[in-house]
Amino acid sequence: MDVSEVRSKIKEIIANVTNIDPAEIADDAHFIDDLQLDSLSLLEIGVDVDYEFRLGVPEERLQELRTVQDSVDLVMQVKGEPATAAA
Amino acid sequence: MTAGRRRVVVTGAGAISPIENGEVGLEGLWSALAAGRDAFLPIAELQFDRDAEADRLQRATAAGVRFDPRDHLEGNYRPIDRTGQLAIVAAQRALAEAGWTAERRTVQEVGLVLGTMFGSLHTISAFDRRGVEAGPKYVKPLDFANSVINAAAGQAAIWLGLRGPNSTVTGGCVAGLQALAQACELIRSGRSDALLAGGADELAFESFFAFQHAGLLGSADLPRPFDARRDGFVPGEGAAILMLEAEDSATRRGGTTLGILAGHGTAFDPSRGTDRGSLASALTRAVGAALEDAGPSVPIDAVSSGASGLPTGDAAEAAALEQVLNSSSGTTPVTAVKSLLGESLGAAGAFQALVALGIIAGRELPGVAGWHQADPDIPALDLAATPRAIPARRVLLTSVSFDGFACAVVLDRPGDQETPT
């Protein structure tokens, strides 16, 4: 899965929680400052990202996610092609 | 009637039902029901989430609401599941009909009493299955918030800013009537001046299959309340909510009175619905209490029954109506809205109330579609498959659950009551 697929899947997850059109979610959107998410919704997105990509990362890593880009980076780091991750 | 008691009036009502197809408002619902438009569709056309299990459902039809929340809810409705969304749509329509603006709600508290049978069984089961399959860390937090049975009432309170008493009542198919009863008491006792009250339930694979497994579903495409060949109900869903207010404060704010919630009664059958006579006795006691509460001097002009097509439940309704209507049971018109809307569970009692509001507003009494053959084993009632014009001052609402709960509510026409004592 390449980075754009990952990004689009993550935006879909966010849209499912926020009802914001994925096309209107910026690549660097901040969950709290831009999308006004509360802690329950933040948790939901973390869980869904973990579930979708079966990251299996420690809880703390998910709790650190604050932006769309954070989430994309985490997924690529764990799941991306070794070459991509090293790049 | 208790001297000096506050009178509880209906100042608005709203619903989202399987038959409206975009029509909104009480008049639209009343005319659709009077026209005998039913709500039953092939289950493949309905929205509920069947996953891969649809082939387990043996029934061909059910009554489902086809709606897109985007058309009804402005804002982020995603964290709210279907039962909650239905409840909110009905509640916001009731508030609008009653003239309760958002501004007024910030000044004066409105509460909510919601009847439901399941809340959202689908959410609860999906939450659990994901936890078992994928592991407990993968359960969805927003689903957990909706897993409590009072979630729909809580979500509606947040969405609509309802800061008054907020209560959820479950009593199977009588929950909607029980919600009206509880709201009535909260207003009479001075705990609230304005309460939304009604019910909501969703069509879900889990409950649909459970009813089928328990042998509660009918074999025909349409329900057959009171009919000799009835053998079960047809699943439905929806939400219906009434705006109830203390008459004094409704008058002060200039609200319009559509009806008077004059009385209610509740009883229980310890056989849990297995014994027809015992279930009939429970409903008879519930109606007796409701009539005593309302003041028995006004005759009952029509009955909005909860009969759904279940053999024992409908027989108990007929037997109880014969008891309470005495010699007039054969001449008091009875309707059963579940013949058109299906068994909408916790919402059903509130839909019965919407029908009653139509009758006292001078609209036609809907017919019992699907009733064709009188059952010789139950007392004769004045039933008709087609609508009738019935001038009515007082309408009785009755309901029993298949497991022994019974409730009755009395709705009176405004304007022609005795002077309040």
Next chain:
Amino acid sequence: MSTARPEGHESGRIVVTGLGLVTPVGHDRVSTWNALLAGVDGIGEVESFDTSRHSSHRGGEVKGFDPVGRFRKLDPMELGRASQLAVFAAREAVEDAGLETAGYPSHRLGVAMGTTSGEPGQVEDMDDRWLAGELDRMGAFARLYPSHVIAGHVAAELEIEGVVTMLPAACAAGNYAVGFAVDALRTGRADAMLAGGADAFSRITYTGFARLGAIAPEICQPFDRGRQGMMPGEAGAVLVLERERDARRRGAEIYAVVTGYGLSCDAHHMTAAHPEGDGAVRAMKQALRFAGLAADQISYVSAHGTGTPTNDRLETKAVRTVFGDRRLPVSSIKSMIGHTMGAASAVESAVCCLAVSQNRVPPTIHYEEPDPECDLDCVPNEAREIPVNAAMNNAYAFGGNNASVIFTKLNGSAR
């Protein structure tokens, strides 16, 4: 806020004449009460399902619970666990009140029960079968799962035919049930009401709270600076309520008077309390108003006190808003039995009745370090003997449902 004057004192006061409890620290009211006064911790390793994949492993289960002997009419093995707990407690409460020889006709007896999750064990069984490809073996789900069966099973077992209702107001449900019962008696719809709550220890509930990160790892420490969360639990609790004149006429022992209750809704967030405790304050004030009491007449508050960092801080704020700087005892028995969900405020209502009748208040155990944000007298670690003329029971729930109930001494100075 309603402008109408509370009605109802003309029908006389409503009193509590029977109590039944089954909790993680005792299978009846006496053993539960003694354990609570002794500060016994009922929290242990979860045994009813596998927690090996969960992030926490402890909870407040009712261990060694055998419902069989207590049932006379229904077969307890055919019922869900919440119903078992409810009927078990109801039977004790009825015997304690001497209700079966009170002479009330069965149609004048009623039941109001609260719950958070109803019978979630039925869903768990269904889901296990579903995932095993055996959905067709789902059993009597339609007759055993819907939450109202809990009240129905209590009524059927005790052959009660009057007003029967189920109020699933989540973790405030027990108080809702008590309030409902008071109104049913006050308006003459019943002569005696069983009011209470029941919830069973459940995989669904436990997993949900674990996912929210709300469960404490080892112990539940309400109001302590180092508190790390709540502890899921299970219980059944039932109170018998009657009109005072009826109770006196038949010579029943009276624990307490239910003087008033209050309900409100935060309308703020499904799982988080209002940041200023707005709804909690309104529920307490409404209860005081209906009781005809001033805040300084309350002797003891049974706190919601879940042990989560947020709840206890906001609850402190709300209590201080109503009671000012007065340091009245405010304890949380959830430190000992965990959060028993829909049963919690019913158990705590029973505790308030016992506190009022015995002038003793249970402690908040595991209290080690004061938290400046929870500046309350939480009755740390040791029960206390003090005059309890009036006790207020507070409960807050998912959905922003708040309920407060006030119990007073029968001949106390409070009124």
